[in-house]
Amino acid sequence: MLCATVLLAGCQSLPASTAALTNADAVYQQRSPSHDGIGKVYMGREIAEVMGHLGAGWLERPSREREEQPQTLIKALDLKPTDVVADIGAGTGYFSFRMSPLLPQGRVLAVDVQPEMLEIVNALKQEKHITNVETVLGSVTNPNLKDASIDLTLMVDAYHEFDHPREMMQAIVQALKPNGRVVLVEYRGENPLIPIKALHKMTQRQVRKEMSAVGLTWLETKETLPQQHILVFGKQGV
């Protein structure tokens, strides 16, 4: 049945001809979930399951320094001391806290949809006496940021699990300042030897296609990390 393959409120009541038109135009499709996926497909990619807050300890694993080289990533971001950075899908704030010392006149907005993750960020913030990291509870469609307020949006290992990627990215674009940048860091989907589940990796081609769909312009890809792409985008006309 058509409506089983289209995620659209109210589609069951549409006449067949309208529903067929809607199917071709639908942003998302639904199929049976594969292992680690939610069965929802966006631009040919099945969306991954969200990493639950019970996995928070994994985000802080000591081997991450070697596997992901966070300082190499932070350097690649070319942060300015006044930048306002949105760390979307911040988890425990692994990157928020590493960026905060470089932003003495700026700040980090650590956004997540899981309040339990934000509680961890707030506890670590107190423990580390950090004042320029603020938590923001987002929804699955909106990071709840002010329009034209963000210099840089960072998403590390997070975008592939957004269950409304189109709506999230449209809201992120709206929250960016005119010269703002969006940086996505994703495990390289082109390399089957990288020991990460397939739906938790992305190819450069797929990321560029999805960012182009919301009007972002690809600026560069930095391949300085051992296993992840760093893809940098700007608003069109930058």
Ligand SMILES: C[S@@+](CC[C@H](N)C(=O)[O-])C[C@H]1O[C@@H](n2cnc3c(N)ncnc32)[C@H](O)[C@@H]1O
């Ligand atoms: C694998 S964790 C990565 C956390 C962090 N970026 C890091 O690298 O340590 C992904 C995080 O994205 C969050 N997330 C998933 N969908 C989201 C959405 N639509 N908006 C904001 N956060 C989201 C999850 O709750 C989870 O904390």
